[in-house]
Amino acid sequence: MADFRATGRTRSFTRKPAICPFCTGKATIDYKDMATLSQYLTSQGSIGSRHTTRACAKHQRALARAIKRARFLALLPYASVHIWKTGGVGLPAARHRRS
Numbered sequence: 001m002a003d004f005r006a007t008g009r010t011r012s013f014t015r016k017p018a019i020c021p022f023c024t025g026k027a028t029i030d031y032k033d034m035a036t037l038s039q040y041l042t043s044q045g046s047i048g049s050r051h052t053t054r055a056c057a058k059h060q061r062a063l064a065r066a067i068k069r070a071r072f073l074a075l076l077p078y079a080s081v082h083i084w085k086t087g088g089v090g091l092p093a094a095r096h097r098r099s
Contacts, residue, residue, distance in 0.1 A: 022059040
């Protein structure tokens, strides 16, 4: 890491603290609320990390539990639409096993 005192520069970047949207009361976790839960899924259909969701550990666990429950009840898909259309991740649709 560069020594900022030697160059005369100061550190001007300060990271904004991550504030959990569930702790502030702006959002609630409910497995029946697909609009809210789908915001916390990635484009590949996986559950977003704490870094991307900005949720605290307690609410990240509850969020993951609600998403898994909604998937089990077929309210949310396990995979996104483009994975269903191509037949797999990274595999072309025409590739089949020979019998």
